[in-house]
Amino acid sequence: MTAQAAQTGQPLLSVQNLNIQIKMDNGIMNAVDGVDFEIHKGKTLGLVGESGCGKSLTSRAIISINPKECETTGDIVYHSDSEASLNRLNLLSLHPNGKQIRSIRGRKIAMIFQEPMTAFSPMYTIGNQLMEAIRIHRTKNKKEAKKIALEMLAKVGISDQEKRFDQYPHEFSGGMRQRAMISMALSCNPEILIADEPTTALDVTIQAQVLELMKKLQSEFGMAILLVTHDLGIIAQMCDEVAVMYLGKIVEQAPVKEIFANAKHPYTKGLLKSMPRLGGDKTKRLDSIEGTVPIPINMPPMCGFYDRCSDRIEGVCNTNAVPKTRITDQHSVRCFLYSDRQEGAAQ
Template sequence: MKQMRANKRSTEQPLLSVEDLKVTIQMDNAVLKAVDGVSFTIEKGKTLGLVGESGCGKSLTSRSIMSLNPKECETTGEILFNSSLDQKLKGLNILDLDPTGKKIRSIRGKKISMIFQEPMTALSPLYTIGNQIMENILLHRTKNKKEAKQIALEMLRKVGISDEEKRFNDYPHEFSGGMRQRVMIAIALACNPELLIADEPTTALDVTIQAQVLELMKSLQDELGMAILLVTHDLGVIAEICDEVAVMYLGEIVEKAPVHEIFNQPKHPYTKGLINSMPILGTGKQRLEPIEGTVPLAINMSHKCGFYDRCTHRIQGICDVQAVPETQVSSNHSVRCFLYNEHEEDEQNA
């Protein structure tokens, strides 16, 4: 019986499968490759962290899942959504849907929700907090305004906003940054989504509020059984909440592994650089080790490792003349780096 259950789990489809996702933007005299062949999966009830510096393509990747990229973006590849609650949505390729059509609008906000960046500007100043939470509920859960209000009040309680009856009628400018972030979470979770995309959910929050928001997300994940895609540049947040990590640089995922392997056995020089630039309490570490340089624009890129110009382990004549293939260093750990490429290992051993 145990063997049968194990087989059932192993053949279960992931909730979300992203395959060879590319997002390009046509410029005046060039093409910007903002996302270049990204692939990953998210299992039901698990949290995947997408980490990297600003400009690496994280937000465009996450917005592609919601079909919310600007019209200037050309998005190709596959984003397969395997709903466990709706058979009609099993194996659905989101990129096949009209971005403004009825089908995607029935998924967006209901099956897949998103906490957007910058809570200070994401809420409309013209409508009350309660009105903005109810909008999603009335669209996807019930047409009864009285019932929708009760659900909205319950969500305010769940996200830790006290005196919810009064705060329901307040406007965003009457809330602090941390409270607005909680409201954003309440809006995103009001329809019990199967997947929550959290784009920099703790940006500009002090560490106390940040800890409360992360704890809230974890407790609601346990209660609702949802999966989370956490987009951030903060490895401390990744360590706190994620099961798996995908490290993104210049539109590509350069390393993927379970969270404990990323921190204990990082492979890619960029991943190591991110970890070394983190302040770690109790270690006596006096100076941080920054990564020299900045992320370049992905325009007219030559066939070489995107991290070549900033890498302290680059191999001239190899890393600067060809694209880097993905290498499996273990069953669940992959990396794009010639230091772990079989061909390079053979040359070094010769």
């Protein structure tokens, strides 16, 4: 960032009123509805919620790789850390296949996908695919590109890099594919790393290694991370700030310690109660949130969590759109339990 941006705490990326609609046979699906958040240099923002809440669509919208069926509006403002010409660039204003977004995608903003087996092409070697990204964004020289690729494989803990460089994705284990995916994402020294469920398909031991690797590389490169997950244990370990997403909306956002110590939204409280704890009563069943995430098609103005919430207010939560309420300067929540409307209804 520029010296002025650093002094004012300007974010690297600012997402403002992001909406993603998908036309279905039976109506319009509001997959992402009015999402706002910021990502700062050297910090990790966790985007947490159940499957179907819109987390992946939100993260993919940043680099314009959602399907054509997704109609996206709002602002995704990117403040370049190094190029004055890109200062305050709205990424949604760029053509998804245009030269400018392609110069940012992979180079300035990189992504680790949820399943590396489908992200890598089975037709080409790991080394070939690593070199492709490096030759597009860093150097046209094949020898130099290969050297960088081998160095990145070593950085992510893959031994015998020369041999692995010439192997195909199916010859790698799940953990090794994930490490190779991380090496590809970091090969161009991005300013922002989007990690979409980076450890979902891994066993616990490999998961811990991958998370530790991401923290180490973040410290080394100074990049910001948007970590998309449904695992609050990973959030506690990795993140500085948490945005809890439900049915396309961010229902609560706060620093990670504040979320775990003073959660406000009933959905956030439900997620926290469902976490297993060391030393807990082994004979007692874990708490769970009853019901499932509804499909947001032709939704009336109401709280999306209404049907699953034990604290719902009849005649309020099911008849009005929920406003955002500030608990503190850094803690916001969308719930009538903390809004003026609820107080007025109670009186």
